[in-house]
Amino acid sequence: MHTLKDIEDKGAVGGLLGKQIPPGRRLDSNCKSELEKALRGSIKTASNIANDYKELQDVCLKQKKDLVLVQANANKKISQLNVINTRLRSSELSSHTERKAEREKYSAKIKSLKSLIKTLEKEATLAQKASFSDKITILSLEAKIIELEGKLEDLKVEQEDSLLHTSFFDSDVVEEVTGTPGKQKDLKLPD
Template sequence: MDYSDQCYFAKTDDIFFLPLASIISQSSTGSAYEQELEKKLYTTLSSKAEINDLCEKLLAKNSEYSEREEDIGNKISQLIASTAKVRFQLISERKSHSKSQHELEAKYTAEIQSLKSEIKTLKRKATLTQKASSIDKDTILSLEAKVRELEDKSSDPKEIDSLRLELERVKEDFNSKNHEIECMEKARDRSDT
């Protein structure tokens, strides 16, 4: 069938082909009607060509948008994969950090307990040393009194020298214990802070 002398009209989804001659033969006014009909036909065909051009442009744009959408989809997939990787690393680091923190806490807790025990021991030693120092002080005072008494009563230089040596030894022992007490108190003060 030759469609060169036909035109077609689209109505919804159906296409109707009408012979141009049958349209022209139906007109009562002849050439004026024919010219008007040709003009409308030309306008319709021009509009159809414009619509086809627009349709092609829209299809091209749609294709471009589809490519962009696919590209964005790929980027989203990459971001999701990267996010999952970073999340996994973060969880691993948190677990490692938590384990290290627990180990450090256990270590420092043990050290603190050890230091507390050592502080208690030093406090006991300091108390005992202070008591011993108090006894030594009383002994020193007693020996000094005996030395003076013997000096007044006795003229035996050997006995006086012997008492003086014992007095010196007790004083040195007393000074040594006082120094030890001072050191313990300093150590205790440092551990309290």
């Protein structure tokens, strides 16, 4: 970089200014003033450009840091959702297994009751063929059949209600996902 003093010296003139000002020629005060003004303007412009560049660098760095934070938060949320999804799948599988076992239990109980009903119906038929004195036994067996048929219907209704109200999710996972405690229905079979 050349100063105005360098430009006035004969040997220091070079570059673009050297082509415009022949060596050995002195600058007049107007020309000198214009050059000083242009030089100050150039220095100010260069300084402004450097400041703008620094500000843009700072903005870029801040945005980069913000992006890293957003990405880290997104990765954390994805990880949490994957854990919850795994729990839900596990709960669904467990619930499905429980429902299947429950259906098998109800089916076995229903088959047992149907078999008992058939046995009692056969006994009732045989008792009907017996003497009139066995009429009390017949009425007792018929009452027992009616009672067992009622229990069978109650069991079928309870099975349907249980299957309708059985949750796919255990209460812990429902509480974690929704923020409210899950409700489970106590299932009891009649004695």
